[in-house]
Amino acid sequence: MLCMALxxxxxxxxxxxxxxxxxxxxxxxxxxxxxxxxVRVAAYRFDDPAGEVxxxxxxxxxxxxxxxxxxxxxxxxxxxxGDAFLIGTTEHSVLGRRWVYDGCGDPVYAAxxxxxxxxxxxxxxxxxxxxxxxERREPSMTVAVDGAARSAGPDVGPIRQVTEGDPTIVAxxxxxxxxxxxxxxxxxxxxxxxxxxxxxxxxxxxxxxxxxxxxxxxxxxxxxxxxxxxxxxxxxxxxEAGARxxxxxxxxxxxxxxxxxxxxxxxxxx
Numbered sequence: 001m002l003c004m005a006l007x008x009x010x011x012x013x014x015x016x017x018x019x020x021x022x023x024x025x026x027x028x029x030x031x032x033x034x035x036x037x038x039v040r041v042a043a044y045r046f047d048d049p050a051g052e053v054x055x056x057x058x059x060x061x062x063x064x065x066x067x068x069x070x071x072x073x074x075x076x077x078x079x080x081x082g083d084a085f086l087i088g089t090t091e092h093s094v095l096g097r098r099w100v101y102d103g104c105g106d107p108v109y110a111a112x113x114x115x116x117x118x119x120x121x122x123x124x125x126x127x128x129x130x131x132x133x134x135e136r137r138e139p140s141m142t143v144a145v146d147g148a149a150r151s152a153g154p155d156v157g158p159i160r161q162v163t164e165g166d167p168t169i170v171a172x173x174x175x176x177x178x179x180x181x182x183x184x185x186x187x188x189x190x191x192x193x194x195x196x197x198x199x200x201x202x203x204x205x206x207x208x209x210x211x212x213x214x215x216x217x218x219x220x221x222x223x224x225x226x227x228x229x230x231x232x233x234x235x236x237x238x239x240e241a242g243a244r245x246x247x248x249x250x251x252x253x254x255x256x257x258x259x260x261x262x263x264x265x266x267x268x269x270x
Contacts, residue, residue, distance in 0.1 A: 011093040019088040019100055020060060020070055029166040029181045038062050042141035042255035044123045046112035053108040067183045069264060071103030079106060104168045104179055107159050114175045115153035117249050117267040120145050140255060147249020178266045
C-alpha cells in the first residue's frame with residue numbers, strides 16, 4: 001500500500017521554522033540560547049493511515065552549528081492532553097488553523113515511527129496538490145530501516161511516558177522508542193551537544209547503562225537499564241526474529257552532503 005503525504009502550496013504564518021526556533025531554547029537537550037537564522041537542512045514524512053494528522057520530521061541548524069532533529073505533527077484541532085508538547089499554532093492558507101506539536105508527545109507519531117521501524121515500511125511519498133492534480137515531489141532526504149521486520153506493526157497504544165533528553169524516550173505498553181535529537185557527523189563522532197564523550201559513536205555510557213558483554217552499544221543502540229540486550233534478545237525458542245520482547249531495529253537517514261547513514265531513531269518491543 002502506498003504511504004502518501006498530501007501537501008499544499010500554501011502560505012503559513014508563523015512559519016514552521018519560526019515556531020521551532022522559538023521552542024528550541026526551552027528544551028533541556030538543546031543546551032543553547034536564542035536561535036538566530038534557523039534553516040531547514042532536510043525533512044522526511046510518515047503517513048497517518050487515518051489521513052488526519054500531518055507527520056513531518058525536520059532536520060534544522062543555525063549557522064554552522066549542529067544539526068537537530070525535530071519531529072512535528074500537524075493537527076486541525078488540539079490534541080487531548082497534549083498541552084505540554086504544543087509548539088504553537090499557525091495559520092495555513094489552505095487548511096486553516098493548525099496545531100503544531102512535538103511529535104514525541106503525539107501518539108500518531110509514535111505509532112507511525114514504530115510501524116516504520118518494526119515492519120520495514122518506508123517513508124511517505126510526497127505529493128503536492130496543484131490545482132487538483134497531484135504532482136510527486138522528491139524528498140529532501142532518504143530514510144532506511146535496519147533490523148528484522150515484522151509482518152504487521154504492533155498495537156502501539158497510548159503514550160505512557162516521555163523522557164525528554166537526547167535521545168528522547170517515548171514509552172507505550174507495547175514499544176519503546178528512542179528519538180535522537182543532536183545528529184552526529186557522518187563519521188559518527190561520539191559526543192553529545194556539549195562536546196562530552198558518549199563512550200563511542202552514539203553509545204550510552206551513563207550510570208546504570210547496560211554495557212554488559214553482548215549488549216548492543218552500536219550507534220543509537222538502546223542501552224538503558226531496562227533494555228533487553230541479552231544475546232538472544234529478539235528471537236523466540238525456534239530462533240524466529242521478532243518473537244520476543246526486546247526485538248527491534250533502527251532508522252537511519254542520508255541527505256545532501258551526508259551520504260553516510262546517520263542514526264535517527266530506534267524502536268523495540270516491550
